[in-house]
Amino acid sequence: MYHLVFQACLAAAPAQCGQILLPAADSPDRAECLAGAGARVRDWLAARPDLSGGDPDCRANADLPALPLEEIAPGIWVTWGAEAQMEEVADGHIANLGVVLGRDGVAVIDAGVSRAQGQALHVAIRRITDLPVAHLVLTHMHPDHALGAEVMAEAGARIHAHHALPDALAARAEGYLDALARLYDPGEWIGTRVVMPDALVRDRARIGLGDRDLTLRAWPTAHTDNDLTVMVEDARVFFAGDLLFSGLTPVVDGSLLGWLDWLRGDPAAGAALIVPGHGRADADWTRLSDPQRRLLKALAEAARDAVAQGLPLSRAVPVIVDRLNPLKDGWHAFGETMARNATAAYTELEWE
Numbered sequence: 001m002y003h004l005v006f007q008a009c010l011a012a013a014p015a016q017c018g019q020i021l022l023p024a025a026d027s028p029d030r031a032e033c034l035a036g037a038g039a040r041v042r043d044w045l046a047a048r049p050d051l052s053g054g055d056p057d058c059r060a061n062a063d064l065p066a067l068p069l070e071e072i073a074p075g076i077w078v079t080w081g082a083e084a085q086m087e088e089v090a091d092g093h094i095a096n097l098g099v100v101l102g103r104d105g106v107a108v109i110d111a112g113v114s115r116a117q118g119q120a121l122h123v124a125i126r127r128i129t130d131l132p133v134a135h136l137v138l139t140h141m142h143p144d145h146a147l148g149a150e151v152m153a154e155a156g157a158r159i160h161a162h163h164a165l166p167d168a169l170a171a172r173a174e175g176y177l178d179a180l181a182r183l184y185d186p187g188e189w190i191g192t193r194v195v196m197p198d199a200l201v202r203d204r205a206r207i208g209l210g211d212r213d214l215t216l217r218a219w220p221t222a223h224t225d226n227d228l229t230v231m232v233e234d235a236r237v238f239f240a241g242d243l244l245f246s247g248l249t250p251v252v253d254g255s256l257l258g259w260l261d262w263l264r265g266d267p268a269a270g271a272a273l274i275v276p277g278h279g280r281a282d283a284d285w286t287r288l289s290d291p292q293r294r295l296l297k298a299l300a301e302a303a304r305d306a307v308a309q310g311l312p313l314s315r316a317v318p319v320i321v322d323r324l325n326p327l328k329d330g331w332h333a334f335g336e337t338m339a340r341n342a343t344a345a346y347t348e349l350e351w352e
C-alpha cells in the first residue's frame, strides 16, 4: 500500500511544518497513487489558506509512522494511550483508540488528538487490512479522542457520536485547537481541524460490518454530556470511552452524580473484556470500575460536607483534595485533577 504525503507549513510561519497524508489517494500501486496527487493536494490546501504545501510523494506504508496496534480479541485492536495528562507528553497520544475489523469493513473507535495521530492510526490500520474504514465512533468530544477524526472522514468513514456532541465540541473547538498549538510542536498538530459527526445517537444505534455488529449507546451526562459506549456484540468487547479510567485520575467534566449513577448500573453487562478510555483493559467489571467508583463516591461525600459546612469554594477545594488524599495511590496526576474535580463537584452539589 502506498500513501500520498506532503509537507505542509504554516503560511504565517513557513519554517513550522508537518507531514500530511491524504488517505483518499491510498493505492497498492505507486504510480496510481502519484497520478492526480498534485490536484488532490491543491484541492486540500485550497480549503486551508493558513497552510502552504510542498511537493506530493507516494510512500510505502512501511516507511511511514504508525501507531502500535495490539489485537485484544479476534479482529479487535487497540492502541494504548500513554497514562499521562496531555501536558506531560510530546504528542498528546494519551487516549486508547480501537479498531474493529469485520468482513466488509473497519470501524474505528476514537481517532486521537490530532491529524498526525489520526494519520498514524490510518497507516497502522492499513498494515492489518485493505478493507474500507466505514465507520468512526467518537466516544465523546474530548480532544485526545476526537481531533483526529478528519483523517477517518477523508478515508470515507461515517462519523457516529452522541446527539449532544456537536454542541459540546463546537463550544470548545477553538480552545482545543489553541491548546494543541500551545502544547506541541507544529509537526504534531498542523492540519488538525474539528469535524462534526454524520450520524447522531439518541439512545442506541447499531453498526454492521457484515459479519459482526457494534451496538452504540448514548448515556445521560456523566464524564461529559456526550458519552457513548460501544459493544462489539459477537466478541462481547466493551469500549467504555472515558466513562472508565484506570491509572489516570478520572476527570469530571459532566456530572459527578450522573457518573455515579452510570457506575451503579450495569452498563457493561455481558462484556468479556472492557476497554477503558485510559489505562489497560480488564475482563472484570468490578475490578476495573471499583477504584473509580470509590474515588468518585468519596469526592461527592467530601464536596457535600464542604457545602454543608458553608465553606466558600476557594476554601472548600483544598479541604476536599486533602480528604481524598488517602485514595491517591495508583492514580496518576491525582493532585491537579482532583483540584479541578473538587471545583466541579462543589459547584454541582451546591445546588443539590
Ligand SMILES: [Zn+2]
Pocket (backbone or CB within 6 Å): 140, 142, 223, 242, 277
Ligand atoms: Zn474524556
